[in-house]
Amino acid sequence: MPFPDTVSTLAHALAERGYEEPTAVQAAVLADDAQGRDLLVSARTGSGKTVAFGLAMASELLDEHGKALPTQLPLAIVIAPTRELALQVKTELSWLYAGTGAKIVSCVGGMEPRREARALSMGCHIVVGTPGRLCDHLARKNLNLSGVKVAVLDEADEMLDLGFREELETLLDATPTERRTFLFSATIAREIARLAKRYQRDALRIDTIGDNAPHADIEYRAVIADQSEMIGAIINVLRFVESPCAMVFCHTREGVRQMQAALLQNGFSSVAISGDLGQNERSRALESLRNGQARVCVATDVAARGIDVPTLGLVIHASLPSNPATLLHRSGRTGRAGRKGLCVLVTTPARRRQADRLLHAAGVAATWMPVPSPDAIREADAERLLADEALSREPTAEQLQLAERLVAERTPTQLATALVTLWQNGLPKPVSVRVITPGAPSPRTPRDAAQRERPMRERSDHNTGESGEWFKLSVGRNDKADPKWLVPVICRLGGVTKKDIGAIRIAPAYTLVEIASSKATRFAECASAADADEITITPAAAPSGNDAPPPARGRTPGSGKPWKRGAKPAGNGARSSRKKPPRS
Structure with missing residues (x-):
C-alpha cells in the first residue's frame, strides 16, 4: 500500500529516501480517524515511528503549500530519554522536513548549552531534547513553550523508568492545554496510562506490536561458554557470523573497556560507547560504525535505544540483560526497517536457567548452540x-x-594459495575455547553442592527458603558498608523486602548480596533504574573459593552514617576502629 496523500514537500522527501509504502505505525497515524487527535501508540523500536510522528505533526507545522509556518517560538517539542535517541530523532526529522524550511534545534546533555540557547533565541519550529536539558533551558527562560501545538513523548516507558516523571510534567505543564499530544511507548503500563489520562484528551489508542510479540525479523541464538573464556567465545561468534557491523553489549563501563581492548588486540576494528564518554566521542564512534571504519561497537545499555545503523546485522549480549525490556531494546538495534538481524546471548553454564527465564519472559525462542570452533569458522x-x-x-x-x-x-596452485593467504591475513584469528554442549549438566564441586543444600544460611532470620541470585553493589568496607543501613537501601532501590534478602558478603571495595530467585528479576529491573550517583547494582556470579568475601554479621550495628558518593572513607581505607559487638 503506498503512502496516502500527504504534503508534497514531505512526499518528495520520502521518495528520495526510498520510502514506497508506510510501515504499520505510519499507516495508523495517517489514517482518517487519527487526524487532529491525540495519539497513544505502542510501537517497537525500528518500526519507523519517528517518521510516523513527523508526518502526523505536519498539519500543525506547515501551510497549504507545504512550507513551514512563520514563527519565533517552537511549534512542536519532541522529548526522548537519551542523548543518542534525541539526536537520532533530529536527524530523521531534518531530512523529512528538509524541503519545508522548518528549523529544528536539539537540546541534549553533553552539548554546549550556550550554543543551544543561541539557536533557540533565533527561533525554531521543532525542538528535540532530553528531559533534563529541556527543563534547564525552560528554567533559564531560554525555552518558551507557549506556542507549542504538538508535544511528542518518545519512548515514554523508558523516561518513566529513568525517573523523569517530574521533568515530563514540568515540560507538559508549560505547553498550551489545547495542544496535540503523541505518546509513544513499547508498552502501555499503569504509569503510562496515568500520564496519558492526565495530559491527553480523547486519545486514539494504536497498538502495532500485537500483544508484545517479539520482532519477527530478528533471529535469536544462545551459546554457553566458561566464565574465563567469555571473550574468546564472543570473538568466535563475531568471526563465525558474517555481518558488516555488530554491537556487543556489556553491563558496566569497565566491561566495555576490557571487551574493546580484547577485540582491538585480536584484530577487530572497534569503537566503544559508555556513560563516561562525552557526546562528541559517542557521535564520532557511531559515525565510524556507519561509514565502515569500525566493524564492532562495544557499549553499555546507554546505547540500547536510539542507535540506528543500517548495516548492523548482529547484536551480542556479552552480559545478560537485567530484564526482558532491555533484552528487546538491545536486540532492536538490528532487524530494523524490514531488514533481517541476528541476536546472540553468550552466557555461562551457571546462568543457563536465568537466560531461559529471561528469554521466556521476553516471549523469545532462541536456538541453543555451542561456541563456534576454529574449524567451523x-x-x-x-x-x-x-x-x-x-x-x-x-x-x-x-x-x-x-x-x-x-x-x-x-x-594454478600457487595463485590459489596466494589468494587464500591474502584472504586469511585480513581476518582476525579465531580462539580455541572449550566446547560446552547446551543441555549437558555442568560440572559442580562438592562446595557447590553444599551451598545448594544450605541456601542463604547467613541471615536465617530473613530466610525465604529459596535459592538466590547474586548482585554486586559498588560500595564496600572502605565505604563503611554495613548491614544496618545496607538492608534498607537494598529494599528501597530494588523494590524488595527484608525477607527477600539472603547472604550479604562485604569486601573492601564492593558488596555481594543474595536475592531470592522469585524476586531477582524485579530486583534487577528496579535496581537498573537507580541513580548511579548513589549505588550501582549489577548481576554477579555466586562467590566461591578463597577470594570470596566473608559473610557479614546479620544486623550488626555500624558506625557512621550511610555512605554517600564522594565521601572519604575513614582512615584512608583502613579497617574501622569500632568495637565488635558481643556475641549473642
Whole structure:
C-alpha cells in the first residue's frame, strides 16, 4: 500500500529516501480517524515511528503549500530519554522536513548549552531534547513553550523508568492545554496510562506490536561458554557470523573497556560507547560504525535505544540483560526497517536457567548452540571466499593484463594459495575455547553442592527458603558498608523486602548480596533504574573459593552514617576502629 496523500514537500522527501509504502505505525497515524487527535501508540523500536510522528505533526507545522509556518517560538517539542535517541530523532526529522524550511534545534546533555540557547533565541519550529536539558533551558527562560501545538513523548516507558516523571510534567505543564499530544511507548503500563489520562484528551489508542510479540525479523541464538573464556567465545561468534557491523553489549563501563581492548588486540576494528564518554566521542564512534571504519561497537545499555545503523546485522549480549525490556531494546538495534538481524546471548553454564527465564519472559525462542570452533569458522571462511563477488566481477583492462602475466608465470596452485593467504591475513584469528554442549549438566564441586543444600544460611532470620541470585553493589568496607543501613537501601532501590534478602558478603571495595530467585528479576529491573550517583547494582556470579568475601554479621550495628558518593572513607581505607559487638 503506498503512502496516502500527504504534503508534497514531505512526499518528495520520502521518495528520495526510498520510502514506497508506510510501515504499520505510519499507516495508523495517517489514517482518517487519527487526524487532529491525540495519539497513544505502542510501537517497537525500528518500526519507523519517528517518521510516523513527523508526518502526523505536519498539519500543525506547515501551510497549504507545504512550507513551514512563520514563527519565533517552537511549534512542536519532541522529548526522548537519551542523548543518542534525541539526536537520532533530529536527524530523521531534518531530512523529512528538509524541503519545508522548518528549523529544528536539539537540546541534549553533553552539548554546549550556550550554543543551544543561541539557536533557540533565533527561533525554531521543532525542538528535540532530553528531559533534563529541556527543563534547564525552560528554567533559564531560554525555552518558551507557549506556542507549542504538538508535544511528542518518545519512548515514554523508558523516561518513566529513568525517573523523569517530574521533568515530563514540568515540560507538559508549560505547553498550551489545547495542544496535540503523541505518546509513544513499547508498552502501555499503569504509569503510562496515568500520564496519558492526565495530559491527553480523547486519545486514539494504536497498538502495532500485537500483544508484545517479539520482532519477527530478528533471529535469536544462545551459546554457553566458561566464565574465563567469555571473550574468546564472543570473538568466535563475531568471526563465525558474517555481518558488516555488530554491537556487543556489556553491563558496566569497565566491561566495555576490557571487551574493546580484547577485540582491538585480536584484530577487530572497534569503537566503544559508555556513560563516561562525552557526546562528541559517542557521535564520532557511531559515525565510524556507519561509514565502515569500525566493524564492532562495544557499549553499555546507554546505547540500547536510539542507535540506528543500517548495516548492523548482529547484536551480542556479552552480559545478560537485567530484564526482558532491555533484552528487546538491545536486540532492536538490528532487524530494523524490514531488514533481517541476528541476536546472540553468550552466557555461562551457571546462568543457563536465568537466560531461559529471561528469554521466556521476553516471549523469545532462541536456538541453543555451542561456541563456534576454529574449524567451523575456517569452513565458513572458505564458503565466504568461494562466494565472494570479486571472483565473478569483470576485470578492467589493467587487471586483465596483470592476471594474464600471473597465469603465465605461476601455477594454478600457487595463485590459489596466494589468494587464500591474502584472504586469511585480513581476518582476525579465531580462539580455541572449550566446547560446552547446551543441555549437558555442568560440572559442580562438592562446595557447590553444599551451598545448594544450605541456601542463604547467613541471615536465617530473613530466610525465604529459596535459592538466590547474586548482585554486586559498588560500595564496600572502605565505604563503611554495613548491614544496618545496607538492608534498607537494598529494599528501597530494588523494590524488595527484608525477607527477600539472603547472604550479604562485604569486601573492601564492593558488596555481594543474595536475592531470592522469585524476586531477582524485579530486583534487577528496579535496581537498573537507580541513580548511579548513589549505588550501582549489577548481576554477579555466586562467590566461591578463597577470594570470596566473608559473610557479614546479620544486623550488626555500624558506625557512621550511610555512605554517600564522594565521601572519604575513614582512615584512608583502613579497617574501622569500632568495637565488635558481643556475641549473642
